[in-house]
Amino acid sequence: MNIKYDFTGRKYVVTGSTRGIGYEIARQLMAAGAAVGVTGRDQSRLNAIEADCRENGFECYTVGADLTVTSELSALADFFHSKMGRVDGLINNAGINILESADALTPDAVERVIAANLTAPMLLTSLFAAEMKKHGGGTVVNVASLSSVTAFNHHSAYCASKEGLLGWAKVAAMELGPSGIRVNSVGPTVVLTELGKRDWNSDAEKRKRMESYIPLGRFVNPEEVASVVLFLLSDEAAMVNGEFVLIDGGYMTGKGI
Numbered sequence: 023m024n025i026k027y028d029f030t031g032r033k034y035v036v037t038g039s040t041r042g043i044g045y046e047i048a049r050q051l052m053a054a055g056a057a058v059g060v061t062g063r064d065q066s067r068l069n070a071i072e073a074d075c076r077e078n079g080f081e082c083y084t085v086g087a088d089l090t091v092t093s094e095l096s097a098l099a100d101f102f103h104s105k106m107g108r109v110d111g112l113i114n115n116a117g118i119n120i121l122e123s124a125d126a127l128t129p130d131a132v133e134r135v136i137a138a139n140l141t142a143p144m145l146l147t148s149l150f151a152a153e154m155k156k157h158g159g160g161t162v163v164n165v166a167s168l169s170s171v172t173a174f175n176h177h178s179a180y181c182a183s184k185e186g187l188l189g190w191a192k193v194a195a196m197e198l199g200p201s202g203i204r205v206n207s208v209g210p211t212v213v214l215t216e217l218g219k220r221d222w223n224s225d226a227e228k229r230k231r232m233e234s235y236i237p238l239g240r241f242v243n244p245e246e247v248a249s250v251v252l253f254l255l256s257d258e259a260a261m262v263n264g265e266f267v268l269i270d271g272g273y274m275t276g277k278g279i
């Protein structure tokens with residue numbers, strides 16, 4: 023990261039931060055001086071992250087929660103508010119994908135993807151925004167996707183959830199803006215995390231074709247996604263609200279050859 027942000031004294035909660043993009047966002051925020059709430063379901067990863075924070079002098083708080091279980095959302099928000107007091111920003115990053123053909127969708131998979139990728143960010147933002155209002159404002163960044171604005175085979179529930187996220191985020195930005203809360207979203211192309219590898223790395227031909235549609239010729243890495251998220255969280259983006267920032271190497275500028 024070339025730009026050095028100073029988030030000293032700021033407090034953020036990053037969902038899905040046990041690994042992948044969320045872990046990198048949490049890591050960059052802590053390196054910039056922020057206190058960070060880290061969450062996911064994997065208790066051994068949460069323990070390891072907490073130990074690592076202690077060793078490096080970072081301030082972090084961890085709690086396990088399954089975001090597809092609605093009743094766990096308020097417990098998660100209560101935990102971080104009790105540990106951190108004021109929370110300046112929420113990063114709705116946790117997400118899943120279950121590949122299915124449009125003519126063979128299963129209720130369980132559709133419900134799980136929508137619950138994790140859409141319902142949880144909406145409800146969590148509501149819980150955190152109510153507290154942010156009392157403290158004069160805050161920021162929310164959603165890790166949406168290139169799938170928010172274009173279709174991919176076997177991504178029915180995923181595309182629906184990620185496009186839905188943008189629809190809701192515009193309403194949230196409009197309603198929460200007057201309370202000093204900014205709501206923005208990012209849309210990465212493929213990132214070779216566990217999720218990305220599962221969807222794009224097992225079929226070499228499919229991966230090559232996808233990369234060939236990206237004018238910059240490659241997938242994006244977690245560090246590059248996190249640095250855009252940090253910009254949106256920072257005061258440098260004080261007047262950016264209701265926006266969606268694609269991080270797609272130019273994919274959406276045109277897929278022609």
Ligand SMILES: NC(=O)c1ccc[n+]([C@@H]2O[C@H](COP(=O)([O-])OP(=O)(O)OC[C@H]3O[C@@H](n4cnc5c(N)ncnc54)[C@H](OP(=O)(O)O)[C@@H]3O)[C@@H](O)[C@H]2O)c1
Nearest residue numbers: 038040041042043062063064088089117212213215217218
């Ligand atoms: N990778 C890509 O190509 C790509 C592209 C565009 C957008 N995105 C988006 O980026 C975000 C992060 O994805 P990633 O690629 O970093 O995936 P990842 O490596 O699979 O990490 C997903 C994170 O979400 C957490 N999570 C998943 N289901 C959860 C649940 N039910 N409750 C609580 N936490 C849960 C996981 O934690 P536990 O396992 O500990 O629960 C993990 O920390 C997602 O929203 C994804 O849609 C990814």
